[in-house]
Amino acid sequence: MTRSLTIALTKGRILKETLPLFAEAGIEPLDDIFTSRKLLFDTTVDGVQLVILRGSDVPTYVRHGAADVGVVGKDVLLESGADGLYEPLDLAIARCRLMTAGFPDAPKSGARLRVASKFVNVARQYYAAQGIQADIIKLYGAMELAPLMDLADEIVDIVDTGNTLKANGMVPLAHIADISSRLVVNKAAMRTRHLIIESLITRLGDAVARKEAAS
Ligand code: AMP
Numbered sequence: 001m002t003r004s005l006t007i008a009l010t011k012g013r014i015l016k017e018t019l020p021l022f023a024e025a026g027i028e029p030l031d032d033i034f035t036s037r038k039l040l041f042d043t044t045v046d047g048v049q050l051v052i053l054r055g056s057d058v059p060t061y062v063r064h065g066a067a068d069v070g071v072v073g074k075d076v077l078l079e080s081g082a083d084g085l086y087e088p089l090d091l092a093i094a095r096c097r098l099m100t101a102g103f104p105d106a107p108k109s110g111a112r113l114r115v116a117s118k119f120v121n122v123a124r125q126y127y128a129a130q131g132i133q134a135d136i137i138k139l140y141g142a143m144e145l146a147p148l149m150d151l152a153d154e155i156v157d158i159v160d161t162g163n164t165l166k167a168n169g170m171v172p173l174a175h176i177a178d179i180s181s182r183l184v185v186n187k188a189a190m191r192t193r194h195l196i197i198e199s200l201i202t203r204l205g206d207a208v209a210r211k212e213a214a215s
Helices: 011-022 055-063 074-082 120-129 163-167 185-194 193-215
Strands: 006-011 040-042 047-054 069-073 085-090 096-104 113-117 134-139 153-158 171-179 183-185
Touching: 006 011, 011 069, 011 163, 011 183, 011 193, 047 055, 055 069, 055 074, 055 085, 055 183, 069 074, 069 171, 074 096, 074 120, 074 171, 074 183, 085 185, 085 193, 096 113, 113 120, 120 134, 120 171, 153 163, 153 171, 163 171, 183 185, 183 193, 185 193
Parallel strands: 006 047, 006 069, 113 134, 113 153
Antiparallel strands: 040 047, 069 183, 085 183, 096 153, 096 171
């Protein structure tokens, strides 16, 4: 079997919403992705494979052409940059907001604001654009802990229901961007595999439109 298309999907909550859209578009993994320990899956379409990755690795695989197409959150794209990638379709899944957050009415600890985030590039750009001098502290998880432990004054994080912030005594402060998952395509693959990729974009776009119309 020749490989005609490799699609990199983001694991976790995005995957749960991605698979039904791909099924609607006629692509289903041959094994159960949620119970299998495999990372690479053949599908119901000959030559089309799915690879399951951490979100932050999806742009890297697609940018280097190891995968032709990917599904990844806009938050990850904003942070990693979109070099070498087209972003032809908003899949309208895993919607949330990228926000600053902190304790309500917290006094500033010093001349410079201390901000903890895994989105250090987004945070740096955001505070610079606001004219606020900020020291950005890179964390890999549990951002809400940083103000609680007095490591930071504010965080930049994903907010969905706001329950995580509330449970830790914090509130959302400023809205940075609306987030949803996007289809990304390697720029070279878009030329060399134009027909199959265009057809995938059309079928996924139709699936998104049908889902939106039904909700
Ligand atoms: P919530 O308590 O509903 O505001 O959810 C906040 C936490 O869930 C954040 O710390 C994120 O890590 C995670 N989260 C919520 N929505 C998403 C999403 N669409 N993509 C990735 N992570 C998310």
